[in-house]
Structures are given as C-alpha cells and as structure tokens.
Amino acid sequence: MSGGPEDKSSMEIILDSISSPIRLKILRNLSRKEMGYSELMEALGLERDRDAGKFSYHLKKLLTAELIEVDQRSRKYSLSRRGELILEHLRKLERDLGERRMMIVRRSDQLIEPFDKSKIAKALVREAKLTPRLAEEVASIAERKLLDLKIDYLTAPLIRELVNSILLDKGLERYRHMLTRVGMPVYDVSRILKRFMELKDYRFFLERSSGSIIREYTILNMLPRDVAEEHLSGRIDIYPISSWLIGLFARRYGFEGGEMVDLLAEILCSSLSVRKEVMIEFYSGIKPEMLVKILSTAVTHLPMGRILSLKLGNHALDKLIQGIQTSLRRRLGFIIDLSEFSSKRFRDLEEKIHRLGTPHIYTFNGGILLSGYGVWDRSPSIHSIGTVNLLGAALESRRNLDEMLERIGERVTNLASALLDGLKLMEEIYGKNRVRSIISFAGLMEASRYIAGSTPTISEEVVSTAKTILKSLAECVRKVGDGKIGVAGRCPRSAAKRFLRIDSYRFGEDLLAKLAGSEMYSYLPISARERFKNIGDRFEADLELAPLMRSGYIISLSFRK
Template sequence: MDAQKSSDVFDAASSYIRMEILKLLNVKGPLPYTEIMAAVNLDPVRDAGKFVYHLKSLIAAGLISLNEKEKKYNVTELGRMIVNFSRNIEEYIAVKKGKMFVRTSRFSIEEFNREKIVNSLVNEASVPYELAQEIAAEVEERLIKLGTKYLTAPLIREFVNSVLIEKKLEEYRHKLTRLGMPVYDVTQLFNFASEKKLNVNFIKEKAGEAVIKEYVLLNALPREVADAHLSGNIHLNGLTNWILAPNEVRHDIRFFLKKGFNSKPPKNFREALMVLRRVFYSFSREISEEQHFDMFNVFLAPYLVNASREEVKEALYQFLEDFNVLTIFNPPVNRLSLGLEFSIPKFLENVEAVTLNGEIKGVYGDYAQEANLLLDLIIDVALELINHHPLINPLLIFKVRDKDFQDNYSMLLKCHKLAVESSIPYFAFLNDNEAANYSSKGVKLTSSSDFWDVTLNAGNAGTVFINLPRIAYEAKGNDEQFKELLIKTMNLAAEALKVKKTYLNSALNKGLLPLLSKPLGNTFYYVKDNEVYTISFVGLNETAITHVGTGVNADEEALKFVINTLKIMVNEAANLSKKLDLRLLIAQLPSDEASTRLAKLDAEKYGQLTVRIQGSFEKPYYTDGTVLPASLKIPLENRIKIEAKIHNILESSSLPIYFETKRFNNIENLLKLSRNAKDKGVKFMFYTGDYSYCFNCSRIFPGILYKCLKCDTSDLLQIARTENMFTPLTLWAEAKRKDLENRICYALS
C-alpha cells in the first residue's frame, strides 16, 4: 500500500460516524442501508445525503463493500484491521487516563488485559482464536465506555455473554456459563438456616449443591432432558448428587464382619456393631440418601454365642442411641435402615455363617435362637429409647413372611406394640422363601432364592419422577394422546437415568468413590449389575380426575384407567431397559420436592380452573407415594383395598396408615389389620402418628403440641412422617405442612 492509499484509508476512518459504521458491521455482520442508518442515529430524511457520502467514502477506501444482490453492506478485511487498530489506540488512551482493574474470581485485583478474555473463550468455550480476539475487542470497547475504574470478573463475563448472544453464538455462551449463587440467595440461605436452627454445615452444603445442580443441568444432561426437568415435565430426584453418588446402597454386612473395616474382624458383638457404625458413617460420603443393613439380626446372630443378654442389650442400646442423638439436632441427609427377620429364611439356612474373628463356623440355620433373641432385644431397646426421645434413625423394617403369622405370633404382637407406642416399624410382607428387601421409601429388590445375594452391594441408584397430571392436562381426555405423551416422557426420564449411570460408572472406575469401588484396597464392593434405576410419578389420582372425570375411589372406570396407565409404564420400562442397557423399575415413591415443585409449576402454567391439586392454589402439591391423597375421607378398608391393587402391579410401593395416637391401643386388632392388608395384596406398609418432643424434660408426647404437658415449656420439637420418614415439621415442605391438619387419621381402638 503506497502512502497515498494509506492516507485515503486513515482519512476515511477519521470520521466518528464512519468509524461507528465499521464497528457496527464488524460486530453485526452484513446489514442493509436502513439498519445501518438507524444504528448510527442518522435521520432518514435530513441526513440522507450525509449518510450516502459516508458510505461512498468507506467503499472508496476499501473498508466496506456492497453486495448488490442482497443490498447489504459488509466490512472488508482492511476494514477489520482499521477497527482493531482503533481499539488498540482507544485502549492505550484509556490506560493513560486511568487504568482499569479487575476483581477476579481468584480473590485478587489485576490490571485489565484483553488477552485473558481471549484465553477464557478459547479454553472454556472452545471458541476459535480469531473469533475470540474479535469478541474480546468488542467487550473491551464496551467496558471502556462504562468509565468504571474497578471491574469484576462476573461483570466482564456478562458483557462477553451479551456479545455472544448478539452474534448468535449460543453454544459458546452455554459453555461459558459461570456456576454459583447470587449474593441475595446466599443471604437468604443464612436467614433460612437461622430460622430453622440449622448449623453452618447446612449452609456450606447447600451453597455447594447449588453449583452442582447448575453444572448438571447445563453440562451433564442433554438439553431436552434438562429442559424437561426445568419446565416440570419430569423431576430429577436428588439433582445435587446426580453425577456424584447413588441414592442408596444395601450392604452385605458379612463382607465387613469377615474382613473388618479399618480394623481387624470383630471378635464379639460390641465390636461387630462398632464396625458397622464405622461403615455407615464412612460410606455416607458416597451415598446420597439411605444405607440398608439387610438381615441384620440373622448375620449378627453368631456374635451372640456366649454373650449375656445384658451385654447384648447394652451394646444395642448404645448403637441405636448413637445414630439417633445426632439425628434429632442435625437431621440427616443419610439414613440407616435395618432389615429384620422373624426367623432364618429358608434360602439362608444352609449358607456358611461368618462368626467371631471373621471365621466361618456352621451355617446360619444353626443360629436361629440367637437371631430370634436379637430381634427381641432390638424391640425392647426401641421401646426403652422412645421414653426419652423419638427414634428417627435408624429405621426398622420388619420382614413378615407368611409363616410368621402363626409361627412367630407373639413376636409379631410385640412388634405391633412398638407400632402402637412409637410408629417406628415398617412391615414388608414376603413369601416364605422370597429373597427380597425394601428401602424405607418402598423400593423392593428381589431375586430367586438361588441367587439371593444379588439384592445386596447395590440398590436404587437414582429416581426420576414423571408429572402425570401435566400429561393429562395436555391430552385433554384423548387416550391415544395420553399414551403417546406418557411414553415420550418416560424416554426422557430413562435418558436422564442413563446419564446418571454413565457418570457413576466413571466415578467408580476413576476411584472417585473409593469405598464403593474398593473399600479394602483390592476387592470391588459395589456390584453395578445389581443396581436399579427407578421411574416414579406424582399425582396419579389427580391424573384420573383430569382424564376420566372422577377419582380412583369414586368410579371403577377411573381405577381401570390408573391400572392401565401403570401397565403401560411397566411395559415401556421393560423396552427401555433392553434398549439402554439399564435395569429400570417402575415404583410409586414419595418425594416432597417433586410433588410440590411440579404442582407449583402446573398451577402457574395452566391456572386454577385446570389444575387438580392438593393443598391450596398458592401452596399446592400432588399426591405422592400413594394413589389416594392422605386428606381423602374414605373408610380405611376401602383405602387398603385400592392401594393393594396398585401394590399388585408395582411391588415397589408403600401404604402409610395415619392413626389417632390418643385413641389407639388394641394391639391384637392392629395385627389383624396388618394380616388383612397383607391378604389383600399390600406389600409394604407402616402405621404412623405425630409426636412432640420436649427438650427441657426429655419426654415425648403423642400429637402435635406447642407447650409441654409436663413442664409447660414451649421448647418442643414436632415430628411427623413425610417421605415415609419422621422429620421435624420445620423441615417439611411448606405446602404439606400447611395441609397437615386435613390429613385423615383413623381411630383403630
């Protein structure tokens, strides 16, 4: 380029308006005459001649070109060079006048450097280097115009995202999203923790969870799946741990009794409990919801040989109390459940028994008397503990087999006494030789008696809830449309679970879950082939009301619709299991978060005239965990009959029976009720009431009280079951807490 040409270029760029036109075309790309004129604030009538002159000057200097066919102007390569040169000059002048500084995410203050934006775009969002330079230059120009001496990293990122959106580079913007919590949300978190009397660990955990949730939705899940969760078509349960940990694990405690755990194998009953306590707390870091010690009294029975009743009872008391004391003041994320047998199951009678010092001695059938004694002592200790405070943890799941109603009647009666006085027991009804176990939420894992242990060393790894009422709202009574939308939603749910499985496998293989993978350094503990992934749902009865016009209890047609819906889900789950190499299970599970979040989103989307909800329109929720709402006035016999029909299709279900604690005292009648429920087809159930615990006098009272009946203090903790577990009312979902008084409680005297 000769001197004359160079002079023409600088002369063309010397006008403020012409430089603005160059910058505009550099950012926006090709634009027509009218858009350029409007962007530089020139009047189409008054300034037409002036504007044409500016365009001709830029074309003559080779800084822009005109596409005659499209009638659009575009910046040339030479024009881009001039824009970049202009920005460099502006940056130099800005620095001379007063440098810009940045408060970074690394908690330091640094001088602004455009190249750091370039590096961030290239490294974090995989933006091509030349495009990154162009974006960074545009951002710098806008920041200079702010006239702010101190910038922040989040502010700069917002400007970068703004430029990316303007350039329609949405994929790059998506990758560049910074995870974190707004200052306001953190402040609210502090206020919430203070109000609910939670400790600082709660604040730290929730702040960290917010980041993980954003990461999962933005980066781990396919966009369609993430959108389905956010919009309310589905709900990913435990989003915080979706890519980090399984929901639950059912331990084979023989593994630790035989090998020990950071210790030698236990040589007596007390040491065995110490090992199991250590297992629970250590594994809590790698499991998000529940750990289960199945056949607890059977596998520990050999450790009662030569031990006195008093010694065993004392060790048990300390074991249960240790778990429970921590729970009352710091409600746990992780719960422990114990699977208890009334006798040695047939499939275990001839299995080699792990005994003191990890030695094999005899078979479990040899220790039937000790297993029965241990069960008896567990009930005794629980009855003693509830005199001082509610037993929130561990959770006691009694597996009642057909023969137990006759062979172990007295023990069953004692167990129901515990139910009357504390609501503690869960009852799982099994056939005599059925190899199965339940979690406290009702997820059943089963196998043939020949391979009974495949229900152990794994569990329910993850759950997605389907918003059934929304499908009904959209189907508008059309059966085919309902089925089509249901299957489509199930595919999204299964895809989310497939993502979870992929991340869990990666975490296990990389050693990010060291205890689940190799707790003792060599043997792989967690058995991937034994895990299941569950698809659950909310609002089954509300769905029937919307689609058929009546609730399940009021019309046979509604019940048929519900049963057909579940059969469709079971069949589709079988198809998806084969297609995705995923062991899928349809389950009817409770979830406060799913039932309240999905109902709230539907109320906002469809309005009061369309939605069918529980609670109020302002604080709505859908029925979860059961078919019939807890507030539905219906005879208990009818409730059991309807819920049993669902249990016959979905064995992973539960039936809570709420009773009036002050009018509930006939233990034999309660046992008859359990037998009746079992005969009708109920698989998993529990009786439950509400309780209040006085911190001042350490007494527990039936019912919801706000003043102690003994010492007159108001320092009380009110607890009731939600999500199948006793939880302080202060931690309940607000919609359910406000509707608690409408729950139907039965007088079972």
C-alpha cells in the same frame, strides 16, 4: 342517555370484549377445540355453582362481539371467523412488540415462574441495599432489555448478570459487588454460612454449596437437552439432582457378624455420598446394649436430612425399642417383615412403635427400604428417582387417554436414558450391577379422575384408567430400562410439590386446586385423602395396582380406636 352497547362501534365492542384476562383465556381455549359449557368452565378453573353468573357474563360479552359462536344442536362453543382473526392479530402484535404472553424464568431451585420485575427490585433492596426508588429504576431497565433478548426461557444467573451490567453502566460498582456470584450468589452463600454457624455442622455448608453447583452443572452439561427441558418445565423430575454426579439416594449395608465398629466407620465415612437413607440389615445377632450405643453414635454423626433404617429380627427389635433414646427416634426407622410376626405380636409391636413416634413400615419383602423403594436383584444401592408428572400429562392431553399415554411413553424413554447415563457414572465408583435407579410418578389418581370424569368417590372406571396408565408406564420402563430401572409406587414429595407449583402457572391455580388441592400432587398410587365407597373397594384397587410396581408399593393406613 348515551353510552349503552347500541351506541358503541363494532371496534369498541371488540376491544371491550378482549379487555378481560378471562375472556382472552376463553378465546385461547376455544382456538384449540370446540368445548361445551361445563368443559370450558373446568378449563378455566371455575366452579359451576359459585361462578356460573360470572362465566355467563363473559360468554355473553364474546357472543355480542361475535368472537365466538354456539352450535344449537351440540351446545358447544367455538371461535368464529372474526374471533380467529382477532387472536391472529393479537399474536402478531405480541411478536412485533417483542413480548410473549409472559416471560418465563427458570429459578435456581428448579421451579419456573412468570417474570416479575418487582422481584428484581426487592432483591436489589435486600441483597445490594439499594434504595427502593433506585431499585425500581434498575428493574425497569432490566425488564426492557430482557424483552429485547427474545429468549424462550430466562434463567436466574442471566438476569443477575444483566442487572450487574446495568449497575456498572450507572456507575454503581459498590452495589454490583454485593450481587456477584461465587459459584452461587454472595447473598445465598451468606445465608448458608449463617445457618452453618447455628448448626455447627461443616457438612451442611459443604453439601449446600456444592449441591448448588452440581445441580446447575448437571442440568446444563450432563443431562440431554430434552431431558433438562422436561425436568425444568415440571414434566419430569430427577431426584436428588444436587448430588446426581457423585452420590446415591439410598445405600444398604449388611451385618453378617464381626466388628460392628468397622461397619459404623464405613457408614460414617461415606455418609455425605448418601442423600436420604442408610439401611442396615442384620443377618446375625448383636447384643441390644451394644446396638443402642452404636446407633446413638451413627445417628448423632449422620448429616442432616438422613435417616438410618434397620431391619432386625423379632426379638432384637423388642429389646431395642425398650432402650432407644428419645432424641434418636425421628432419625431412626424400622423395617418390619410381617412374615416373622404373629397377628398378636404385630398388634403389640405396633402399639409400642406408635408410642415412640418412630417411622416404620411393614413389609412382606425384605428388600424394601424404609423410603418404600426396593430393588429386585438385591443390589445394595439406589442412585436416583425419576418421576413422571401424570396429571400434567393428562391436562396437556385434554382428557385424551391415548394421547396421554403417548406423552408418558416419550417422557419415560427420555428419563430412562438419563438415569442409565447416571448409573454408568455410579458403576465406575461402586462397581457393576451394584446400583439401580427407580422411575415413579405423581398424581396418578388425580390424572385418572380427570380422564375418567370427576366423581365424589373413586369409581371402578377411575381405577381401570389408573391401571391402564400404570401398565403402559411399566411396559415402557421394561423396554427401555435395560434391567436396571424399576417402577415404584412412591415419588419424592419435593417432586409432587414442584409439579403442582409449576402446573399452577401452566393451567391455572383454580383448576389445579380443584383437581389436586393446594399442597402437592399425590406421591403414592392411592393417597389417604382418596375416598372409596368402602374399605374393601380400597384394598381391591391396591391389589389391582400393586403388581405393576415391582420396586415398591406403599399402602398408607391410619389406625384409629
């Protein structure tokens, strides 16, 4: 019987060996450097116990085709001369065909993803009400035209504009009208209007519609090109970018006596300019009954997504808890200075607040906000949070710590430059020395484990690596931050989620799931899911890392009986 490997020509064996996406990934990984068996498996996102058989099968195919070779002494795999030639011809073929391995699309929600023409077809059916057959035809034409453009990154508006021109060419004007943009796609405006009618809150419509325009304008016209590229590619994140030109992340108000109504009026008048947290710090007493009434009014009229945080004295907090309304609890937060409480009072208070389900933090620093950020010079406002993707930098550097630190330094420098530009804008509105920004990070422990070597529990080497990374980051911020940017140990969850989704395209879903899970990178220096040998080791790690983050360090604890 014929058809076995011995009956195939050399060319047939080569073509068969490169017909698998996994084998192509092996070749491309080995084109960068020699790799051992385990290292290569990890780079592909394969599990040694589960996927060893499949991995060995693919290696054997490539060895048989003589595209790779293995050093008998080091047991490391490398590309053969034949493998290098095959890869070189594949790259040339991709260029000649006008195709890359994938076309990348920058979505309007700041994510990037591989181009998928089926999404065009689905949007045409959903938004323009085309028939599925006609939608598929238009999507295929769009794909061919986009390939001819040879653009590094596609954008959602560019694709929409191209599809509109195709609809016009085909005489489908009435369908094109449904895809028109009015600052944003008509379909998106319709969805926002529908949600507005459900909420009966005009501020929701204003914020969502203006936010879309501000986000695009900021990325296209305000941020330096390299910063915009790094933000869109998921190497850094700027939050909140949808209000970066006109608003703040958080604002602190102080009540020193007088009319509380005046303070309430000021807070509500400027509420749309604050994206996340409004904090009130009380320096003088106020009757609890009046306070509950004022807070009820404030929380009811704050825009969606905001939280009102309070720093109160010992006795006022007790009385407030007793009179607080259930409907307010999730939109209020307490900042509790532990220096004002005995250990017994702390236990009693924790039980009461826990029963209420009200967000709260304990602090030894009165300048910390509920969100975990603080400024060192008592400036009342925080403009924005810049986040560095540490795990992404570690993966790009392939476990080379020095190379990773160099990448982090470049990104922090670029990020700080953009944040300082933003602070100049805010100083024109709020005055000099009254606004600060923060640089934080995501995926610290994941990156440290990857660099130091994965272990079931966090080892001393992992903590030492984390400390080295943070020292380098903090020193860079000190040099380039002009005294106006601090380092904090918490990043926005939206950044941690966005990084994971983008890096899953860059490095593979299997590898990222193994290193970071499936939801998000850790947004705290040490997340609750990290495992230590004992609680003492956990606190030792916190004590080593916390001094490097002068603008806030959060320890998340879970109390169990």
